[in-house]
Amino acid sequence: MNLPAKINTIQAINQALDDAMAADVNVIVLGEDVGDREEGGIVGVTRGLSSKYGDARVRSTPISEQAIIGAAIGAAIVGMRPVAEIMLMNFTTVAMDMIVNHAAKLRFMSGGQTHVPMVIRTMTGAGFGTGGQHADYLEAWFAHTAGIKVVAPSSPADAYGLMLSAIEDDDPVLFIENMPTYWTPGPAPERGVKIPLGKASILREGTDVTLISYSRRVLDCCAVAEKLAAEGISAEVIDLRTISPLDTETFLASVAKTGRAVIVHEAVKPFGVGAEIASLIYESLYGQLKGPVQRVGSNYAPVPFSKPLEDAHVPSLEQIEVAVRATFK
Amino acid sequence: MTAAIPDGEILVGIYRRMTRIKQNDERFRAVLKSGKLVMPYYSPRGQEVIPSAVSACLDDEDYICTIYRGVHDMIAKGIPLNDLWAEFGGRATGTCKGKGGPMHVTHPGTGVMVTTGIVGSSMPIANGLALAAQIRGEKRVSVAYFGDGASNIGAFHEALNMASVWKLPVIFVCQNNGYGEHTKYANSTAVANIAQRAASYSMPGITVDGNDPVATYLAAREAVDRARQGLGPSLIEAKTFRFHGHVFGDADAYMDKGEKDAWMAKDPVPLFRNWLIKTGLASEDQLATLEAAIELEIDEAVEFTLNSPYPDLAELHRDIYKDEVNV
Ligand SMILES: Cc1ncc(C[n+]2csc(CCOP(=O)(O)OP(=O)(O)O)c2C)c(N)n1
Ligand SMILES: [Mg+2]
Numbered sequence: 001m002n003l004p005a006k007i008n009t010i011q012a013i014n015q016a017l018d019d020a021m022a023a024d025v026n027v028i029v030l031g032e033d034v035g036d037r038e039e040g041g042i043v044g045v046t047r048g049l050s051s052k053y054g055d056a057r058v059r060s061t062p063i064s065e066q067a068i069i070g071a072a073i074g075a076a077i078v079g080m081r082p083v084a085e086i087m088l089m090n091f092t093t094v095a096m097d098m099i100v101n102h103a104a105k106l107r108f109m110s111g112g113q114t115h116v117p118m119v120i121r122t123m124t125g126a127g128f129g130t131g132g133q134h135a136d137y138l139e140a141w142f143a144h145t146a147g148i149k150v151v152a153p154s155s156p157a158d159a160y161g162l163m164l165s166a167i168e169d170d171d172p173v174l175f176i177e178n179m180p181t182y183w184t185p186g187p188a189p190e191r192g193v194k195i196p197l198g199k200a201s202i203l204r205e206g207t208d209v210t211l212i213s214y215s216r217r218v219l220d221c222c223a224v225a226e227k228l229a230a231e232g233i234s235a236e237v238i239d240l241r242t243i244s245p246l247d248t249e250t251f252l253a254s255v256a257k258t259g260r261a262v263i264v265h266e267a268v269k270p271f272g273v274g275a276e277i278a279s280l281i282y283e284s285l286y287g288q289l290k291g292p293v294q295r296v297g298s299n300y301a302p303v304p305f306s307k308p309l310e311d312a313h314v315p316s317l318e319q320i321e322v323a324v325r326a327t328f329k
Numbered sequence: 330m331t332a333a334i335p336d337g338e339i340l341v342g343i344y345r346r347m348t349r350i351k352q353n354d355e356r357f358r359a360v361l362k363s364g365k366l367v368m369p370y371y372s373p374r375g376q377e378v379i380p381s382a383v384s385a386c387l388d389d390e391d392y393i394c395t396i397y398r399g400v401h402d403m404i405a406k407g408i409p410l411n412d413l414w415a416e417f418g419g420r421a422t423g424t425c426k427g428k429g430g431p432m433h434v435t436h437p438g439t440g441v442m443v444t445t446g447i448v449g450s451s452m453p454i455a456n457g458l459a460l461a462a463q464i465r466g467e468k469r470v471s472v473a474y475f476g477d478g479a480s481n482i483g484a485f486h487e488a489l490n491m492a493s494v495w496k497l498p499v500i501f502v503c504q505n506n507g508y509g510e511h512t513k514y515a516n517s518t519a520v521a522n523i524a525q526r527a528a529s530y531s532m533p534g535i536t537v538d539g540n541d542p543v544a545t546y547l548a549a550r551e552a553v554d555r556a557r558q559g560l561g562p563s564l565i566e567a568k569t570f571r572f573h574g575h576v577f578g579d580a581d582a583y584m585d586k587g588e589k590d591a592w593m594a595k596d597p598v599p600l601f602r603n604w605l606i607k608t609g610l611a612s613e614d615q616l617a618t619l620e621a622a623i624e625l626e627i628d629e630a631v632e633f634t635l636n637s638p639y640p641d642l643a644e645l646h647r648d649i650y651k652d653e654v655n656v
Contacts, residue, residue, distance in 0.1 A: 028464065056463075056464050057464065059495070061491065062487070062490055062491055062494060064487035064488075064490065064491055065487075066453050066483060066484045066487050066488075067453045067456065067484070067487035067488050067490070067491040069453070070450070070452070070453020070454045070456055070457055070484070070487075070488065071453060071454075071456045071457040071460050071491065072457060073453075073454050073457050074394075074442075074443075074453070074454040074455060074456060074457015074458040074459070074460065074461065074471075075457040075458070075460050075461040075464075076457070077442055077443070077454075077457070077458065078392075078442070078458055078461045078462075079461070080461050080464070082457075094483075097447055097450060097484075098450070098453060098454075101445070101447050101450070102443070102445065102447075102450060102454065106435075106443065107648050107649070107650070107651075108428055108648045108649055109425060109428060109429040109433040109435070110424075110425050110428075110429060110433070110435035110648075111423070111424065111425030111426035111427070111428045111429060111435075111648060112426070112647065112648040113424070113425065113435050113436070113437055114435055114437065114442065114443075115651065146649050146654075147649055147650065149650070169651075170651040171650045171651055245650075245654070
């Protein structure tokens with residue numbers, strides 16, 4: 001079956017899960033409300049799967065995040081490929097033991113005798129007025145943990161191709177979906193085509209400055225690059241796609257060319273992924289840089305509820321632009 | 330009880346496991362004292378009956394998830410001693426190439442799937458092992474071992490509820506030794522018996538004398554049969570006592586005077602040995618021969634460990650992900 005020319009991220013991930021389940025009986029889906037009896041997920045990402053593949057393989061769970069991840073780990077150790085949904089990224093906090101102490105470490109601690117080929121799908125992002133406990137970007141915590149991969153797509157097509165790879169991957173993968181852009185349509189992916197984990201994509205080529213981002217804020221970087229082009233500033237935009245493992249090679253090559261770098265993410269700036277990338281750039285390219293590396297992230301505070309505060313909390317196009325100009329100083 | 334009193338062969342098999350645990354534990358402590366090995370060691374001495382009786386109901390293909398105090402569970406399940414000892418010694422020849430250590434032994438060949446150092450975490454993962462078996466229509470069962478203290482952790486409640494809702498082939502075996510680290514059971518736990526908690530999750534819950542091999546075997550037999558028949562999980566609370574405190578070197582100052590001595594006076598290993606001989610199920614000679622053979626096996630495991638190399642430093646970069654990383 002061919003896809004329509006444009007689809008959104010909900011449809012893209014649904015299609016990826018469907019294709020993966022059709023291809024491999026070991027792929028199972030579990031999480032709160034994921035079954036069709038419960039409407040196939042609160043935004044419908046898993047809709048239709050339990051009707052098609054049965055309640056044994058698509059399981060709505062109790063509201064028990066430790067038990068969800070624990071069940072996925074146990075099943076994965078003995079060869080299944082579970083896709084566990086933790087509804088919102090903030091809810092990973094109640095399953096941190098399972099994710100960090102177990103999923104990420106069992107391959108190492110067992111000396112390679114067992115491994116945990118599972119995917120944890122989770123959504124997040126500010127913009128819907130969900131306040132302090134439903135919109136955080138916590139990817140740095142997981143990227144800081146050896147043994148788990150972290151993926152954060154910025155488009156429907158990438159979400160599809162990266163999800164296929166994540167399910168096929170033999171290590172645990174945390175797959176971050178941005179909620180406010182779930183419904184944004186984009187060009188449809190080619191069915192069955194995987195996007196490798198750990199490979200960034202250069203969305204726009206440029207010569208003066210490199211913008212490095214992932215997830216939703218890639219869209220902002222593209223918008224700023226477009227605007228600056230009118231003034232004669234040529235910005236290269238790199239979508240990391242995967243945060244861990246990090247495609248250091250691609251962004252270092254780009255910054256070696258442009259001599260300037262800005263890292264943009266929705267997570268708060270201090271101690272974030274941007275700090276790691278900035279360090280890697282300085283370690284490799286010190287002396288070749290034409291200006292200081294800049295970081296743009298959310299305000300160092302919980303995500304606020306009130307609309308004007310929420311809008312001011314996350315990175316703005318203006319902040320990204322100011323950061324770009326700062327690299328020219 | 331639907332199960333019948335076990336026959337002599339099963340009972341001697343339980344004793345074989347028990348004495349194997351006791352003899353290994355004695356050697357581990359002796360070797361630690363000598364300084365030849367250094368590790369955090371959580372002695373299971375006094376708790377030999379529980380996994381020995383449970384394992385008499387299990388096959389190699391059945392899975393267990395155990396905890397830092399789990400060497401008895403592994404030995405009862407049949408883990409090879411050389412590999413076990415070498416892992417405890419941090420040697421390249423250990424089950425996990427020395428990368429797991431005493432708190433993280435894995436040996437899939439004998440169904441030892443996960444050993445965790447996090448209180449309560451054996452249960453959610455045992456569910457997953459059981460879930461895979463259920464989806465695939467396999468007959469194997471999973472056992473989660475844990476302590477009394479672990480029944481106060483959220484993971485226990487989440488796991489029991491999920492196992493019951495999904496009728497998973499899992500047996501939750503709580504080894505209630507009366508203490509969680511230095512805290513007495515009654516000062517931390519709101520129920521008289523942990524088995525009561527099974528009622529909240531609509532599964533059978535039974536409290537047994539965990540130092541009585543026959544009672545523990547019968548409880549395990551019923552729970553394992555139930556799980557194998559697809560009837561769902563059970564909770565077994567086996568009451569027992571640990572003879573050597575929480576961790577090697579424990580001063581026991583938090584215990585009542587005489588409490589430990591009273592339990593040690595009822596040491597389940599010699600008690601069961603005498604009972605087997607008295608009832609004619611085994612002879613003194615037979616058991617002495619069996620114990621001597623285990624002693625030789627342990628001699629060999631210690632030798633093997635002390636003569637084994639430490640892991641290559643390249644192991645630092647292996648088994649983190651499937652592909653080697655060197656960030
Ligand atoms: C989540 C967690 N909290 C605390 C500890 C520290 N700790 C290790 S063992 C233990 C006591 C557990 O008691 P129990 O479950 O009764 O098992 P036992 O040691 O008596 O066999 C504690 C508190 C831990 N390992 N994990
Ligand atoms: Mg205890």
